[in-house]
Amino acid sequence: MALDYRKCAEQISANIGGGANVVSAAHCATRLRLVIADNSKINKKALEDVEGVKGMFESNGQLQLIIGTGTVNKVYDEFLAVTGVSAATKDDVKKAAASQMPLWKKILKTPGDVFVPILPAIVASGLMMGLVEALAKVIPSFGASGWFQFLDLVANTAFALLPVLVAISSARVFGGNIFLGAVIGIMMVHPALMNAWTVTPTNQPEVWVTLGFLKISAVGYQGHVIPVILAVLLMSTLEKWLHKHVPEMIDLFVTPLVTVLTTAFATFMIIGPVFSVLENWVLAGAQWLVTSTGGIGALLMGALYPFTVVMGLHHMYNVIEAGMLASGGLNIWMPIASAANFAQFGACIAVAVKCRNAKLKSVAFPSSLSAALGITEPAIFGVNFRFMKPFIAGVIGGAVGSLFGAITSLGATAYGVTGIPGYLIINNKLVYTVLLLISGGIAFAVATVIWKEEKAEDAPAEEPKKVEAAPFDAPAVIKCKNGVVKQPVKGTVVKREDIPDETFAAGTLGDGVGIKPVEGLVVSPFDGVVSSVADSKHAVGLEANGMELLIHVGVDTVNMKGDGFDCLVSEGDSVKAGQPIIRFDMAKIEKAGYNNTVAVLLTNSEDLEEVVCG
Amino acid sequence: MKSFEYTVQDPIGIHARPAGLLVKEVKKYASTITLSKGEKSVNALKLMAIMGLGIKQGETVKITVEGDDEEKAAAEIEAFFKANL
Numbered sequence: 002m003a004l005d006y007r008k009c010a011e012q013i014s015a016n017i018g019g020g021a022n023v024v025s026a027a028h029c030a031t032r033l034r035l036v037i038a039d040n041s042k043i044n045k046k047a048l049e050d051v052e053g054v055k056g057m058f059e060s061n062g063q064l065q066l067i068i069g070t071g072t073v074n075k076v077y078d079e080f081l082a083v084t085g086v087s088a089a090t091k092d093d094v095k096k097a098a099a100s101q102m103p104l105w106k107k108i109l110k111t112p113g114d115v116f117v118p119i120l121p122a123i124v125a126s127g128l129m130m131g132l133v134e135a136l137a138k139v140i141p142s143f144g145a146s147g148w149f150q151f152l153d154l155v156a157n158t159a160f161a162l163l164p165v166l167v168a169i170s171s172a173r174v175f176g177g178n179i180f181l182g183a184v185i186g187i188m189m190v191h192p193a194l195m196n197a198w199t200v201t202p203t204n205q206p207e208v209w210v211t212l213g214f215l216k217i218s219a220v221g222y223q224g225h226v227i228p229v230i231l232a233v234l235l236m237s238t239l240e241k242w243l244h245k246h247v248p249e250m251i252d253l254f255v256t257p258l259v260t261v262l263t264t265a266f267a268t269f270m271i272i273g274p275v276f277s278v279l280e281n282w283v284l285a286g287a288q289w290l291v292t293s294t295g296g297i298g299a300l301l302m303g304a305l306y307p308f309t310v311v312m313g314l315h316h317m318y319n320v321i322e323a324g325m326l327a328s329g330g331l332n333i334w335m336p337i338a339s340a341a342n343f344a345q346f347g348a349c350i351a352v353a354v355k356c357r358n359a360k361l362k363s364v365a366f367p368s369s370l371s372a373a374l375g376i377t378e379p380a381i382f383g384v385n386f387r388f389m390k391p392f393i394a395g396v397i398g399g400a401v402g403s404l405f406g407a408i409t410s411l412g413a414t415a416y417g418v419t420g421i422p423g424y425l426i427i428n429n430k431l432v433y434t435v436l437l438l439i440s441g442g443i444a445f446a447v448a449t450v451i452w453k454e455e456k457a458e459d460a461p462a463e464e465p466k467k468v469e470a471a472p473f474d475a476p477a478v479i480k481c482k483n484g485v486v487k488q489p490v491k492g493t494v495v496k497r498e499d500i501p502d503e504t505f506a507a508g509t510l511g512d513g514v515g516i517k518p519v520e521g522l523v524v525s526p527f528d529g530v531v532s533s534v535a536d537s538k539h540a541v542g543l544e545a546n547g548m549e550l551l552i553h554v555g556v557d558t559v560n561m562k563g564d565g566f567d568c569l570v571s572e573g574d575s576v577k578a579g580q581p582i583i584r585f586d587m588a589k590i591e592k593a594g595y596n597n598t599v600a601v602l603l604t605n606s607e608d609l610e611e612v613v614c615g
Numbered sequence: 616m617k618s619f620e621y622t623v624q625d626p627i628g629i630h631a632r633p634a635g636l637l638v639k640e641v642k643k644y645a646s647t648i649t650l651s652k653g654e655k656s657v658n659a660l661k662l663m664a665i666m667g668l669g670i671k672q673g674e675t676v677k678i679t680v681e682g683d684d685e686e687k688a689a690a691e692i693e694a695f696f697k698a699n700l
Contacts, residue, residue: 021643024636038636039698502632510635510662533667540631542663549663551631559627572667604635604662 004072009053010079013066016051018042020084025507028077033066036507040064063503071249112311113387114174115230119159119166124367124379126159131374135422138415160378161198163313164189164222164229171230177237181257185232185264194221201320215270220277225313226382228268228276235272236264280314288321291334296407299337303403303440304396306341310381322416331412331428339375339419339433340402340440346372346420347398347444348391349380356454375420394448402440411436473524473579478514479603482610483547487578489526490599492518496615497602502556505600510551513602514614523552523583523599525576535559538566541582542604549605554585556596565589617689618679621696628671633700638662640695646682648692 014020017037024036037043043064048057053076056067068076080086116123133152137144159166165186172182195206197220206220222228243256287309290298309315315338322334346369353365361384368379385392411433415426420437427433478494479486488494493516500506500515529545539561540553554566565586570576590597606612625633641648641659648659652674657664659678670676678696680689 024639038639504632504635509639510631532663533669535630535666536669536671537630540666542666544663549661551663551666553631559630 004053004076006053006072006075006079007083009051009068009076010083012051013048013054013076013080014083016044016047017064020086023084023086024509026077026080026084026086028068028073031067031069031073033068033073033077033080035064035066036503036509037064075245111174111230112226112382115167115170116382117387118170118173120364120368120379120383122159122166123163124364124371124383126156127371127376127379128367128374129156130160131371131376131420131422132156134418135374135425138418138422138425161196161223162190163224163226167226167229168233171233172237175234175237177233177240178257181236181240181260182233184261185236185268186229188265189222189225189229189232189268191221194219197221197223197225200317212270216274217269218274218277220273222273225276227312228272231272232264232268235267236260239263276312279312280317283309283312283314284317284320287318288324291321291337292325296404299333299407300400300404302337303340303344304400306338306399306403307345307377307381307385307392307395310377311386319416322413326414326416331410331414332416332426333407333410333412335413335416335419335423335426336406336411336433336436337399337403339423340406340436341395341399342372342375342377342419343437344398344402344440344444345377345380345385345392345395347441348395348448349384350441351394351445351448352384352388352391352452355449355452358454361454373420375418375422388452390452391444391448394451395444397447398440398442398444401443402436405439406436409436473577475524475526475579478516478526478601479512479612479614481548481603481606481612484527484545486513486548486550486601486603487526488516489523489552489582489601490516490518491520491522492516492599494615495598497600500556500598500600501596502598502600505553505556505602508606510600511549511602511604512606512612512614513551513600516599516601518554518587518597518599521585521587522581523554523585525578525580525582526550526552526601527578529576531570531572531574531576531582534568534570534572536563537561538563538568538583539585541568541570543576543582547605548603548609551600551602551604552582553600553602554583554597555590556598556600558590558593558595558597561590561593561595565593616679616681617685618677619689619693620675620677621693621700622675623670623672623700625700626672628674629665629668629676629700631666634662634665636699637665637695640692644680644682644684644688644692646680646685646688648688649679649681651677651679 018039022038022042024038027034048054053068054066055069058065133156137149143149165183168182168186169179172179200206200220206218208216208218210217240256240260243259244252247255287302290302318334322332325332325334349365349369349372353362353369356362356365365384368383372380385395409432412428413426414428418426424430424433473487475488477485478488495515495517497508497513497515498506504510525543527545529543531541532544533542537559539555539558540551543550567584569581569583576582587597603609603612623629638660649656650659650665652668652670655668657668659665678692
């Protein structure tokens with residue numbers, strides 16, 4: 002019989018003096034690890050008899066209960082619910098920070114979270130696709146050759162089968178099984194389905210199933226993003242719910258089966274059709290805007306275009322372009338797409354130039370290059386849409402550029418390429434140059450002005466932070482929304498959990514890090530104010546921008562009563578980053594028999610957002 | 616409003632670790648809890664402020680509890696002081 006997790010958790014709680022007696026609770030693969038305030042309240046005998054507890058021992062100030070793989074996490078969840086104790090791990094702090102985020106922010110953040118891990122794939126594909134397609138336009142014989150077919154295959158794999166990558170990444174983001182996620186992604190581009198890119202008004206997919214007003218059409222989701230993210234979100238939510246509610250014995254086969262089947266139905270019957278209706282509206286709307294309303298329509302479309310890229314709808318615009326050319330006119334759609342794409346290029350290159358984060362730079366440059374060649378997904382998803390402001394800058398640039406294109410009657414004689422390769426098919430190369438300069442230039446300028454790099458985001462710890470006046474370039478050891486705490490002592494950074502003092506390690510005094518010092522000097526980790534100094538001179542409290550920081554030299558060194566410590570500041574002093582605060586004698590600490598690890602803790606870390614330590 | 620006085624027994628006074636435990640305890644209650652030593656009073660939720668009082672062994676502090684659960688909070692916090700400090 003499956004273990005009653007709730008009952009087990011309740012009995013554990015009852016025998017350790019209740020939630021009030023729990024300082025922190027965590028679990029590893031097999032054990033529930035508790036830090037107990039008052040050990041005298043523990044009823045060891047009764048604990049060992051609790052059904053589900055296979056053994057217990059005390060170690061490192063922790064009460065460890067052996068529960069077993071696969072069940073410990075469930076007992077842990079119930080234990081938290083029963084006792085009202087909050088989980089003390091870093092992940093949970095992060096999650097708590099994320100859950101405080103407003104919903105719209107979370108929604109905007111999701112595509113970015115999904116896309117960042119798959120960027121290398123789409124950057125490579127984007128660049129190759131731009132080059133191969135341009136080459137095919139320049140040398141028609143290449144376009145007709147097998148070489149082109151092969152290179153085009155290599156180039157567009159990541160795009161045509163984008164749903165697979167998106168699905169796997171989404172499953173990771175939403176906490177679902179990534180292989181089930183992959184199945185959903187592959188299903189959405191299954192070879193048995195008609196390729197979405199080949200659907201035209203005359204070439205419609207077969208309808209396989211009709212259930213009232215619900216239908217399943219045999220069409221794939223090539224190049225799509227949002228429907229895939231939604232499908233996997235549904236899948237992950239369902240999977241997690243089922244894991245919780247399906248009895249353990251049949252969990253392994255029931256949960257994946259039900260998850261995949263339900264998600265498949267929902268995707269093909271609801272999510273997919275809703276999107277294809279939306280797509281058709283967008284398509285019809287776009288065509289009407291551009292052909293019937295002149296300059297204003299072009300302006301609007303230039304602004305809306307990147308949003309349709311986000312939705313994955315832009316692959317259908319070929320239909321509009323082909324229609325324009327077929328009716329004997331010029332392709333006036335292409336200048337709009339070019340303006341919009343080139344504006345995203347401008348915004349992305351602005352980020353690439355302005356950012357200091359080496360990692361972001363290395364993403365932004367190739368992404369913008371790809372955007373200049375007309376493939377904007379890497380730039381939009383990897384950079385612009387993630388930070389939003391550059392995306393808006395691109396929208397503005399694209400709108401103005403499109404208006405210019407409409408006024409000057411720019412048009413193309415073919416379709417399929419935009420951006421730089423667009424020169425091959427445009428009717429007026431000089432005016433086209435101006436169009437690109439306007440869109441890219443405006444986007445670049447706007448992005449440069451409105452976008453500022455958020456220091457906390459993605460800044461690798463080892464990146465030196467250069468301050469103009471007094472360069473104190475120690476790496477950051479703690480980061481949060483309010484600012485960064487640079488390393489205040491030279492030495493090796495260790496995890497908070499590894500500080501050899503259970504109160505510090507358990508996070509009772511807040512989250513942070515320990516530092517094994519190599520020299521006896523503590524300097525201020527930021528510009529701030531000294532809020533308290535211990536009489537025994539071995540610890541100081543500092544405050545800056547809502548962050549309350551405790552720097553505590555050594556473990557139990559309070560007992561040295563100030564001998565070997567010299568505090569160079571007093572309460573109320575303003576300090577600058579890098580300013581010496583405490584000198585301490587490492588030899589004396591060692592002689593006194595104490596550990597000299599310096600604890601650097603944000604004592605109000607619970608109230609701060611996005612705290613990252615180490 | 617409830618209040619009580621307590622003379623600190625802990626040889627190191629109320630420094631980082633005991634202060635941290637105190638904040639943890641105080642957080643459980645809805646009441647506003649104030650810790651005073653002589654003229655200075657601080658919010659007992661603020662770790663830095665508590666440490667700033669520099670409370671040593673043998674010194675007497677006054678704890679004031681005000682709020683909906685003050686009865687319970689005062690009793691339990693007094694017990695906490697006796698057990699830990």
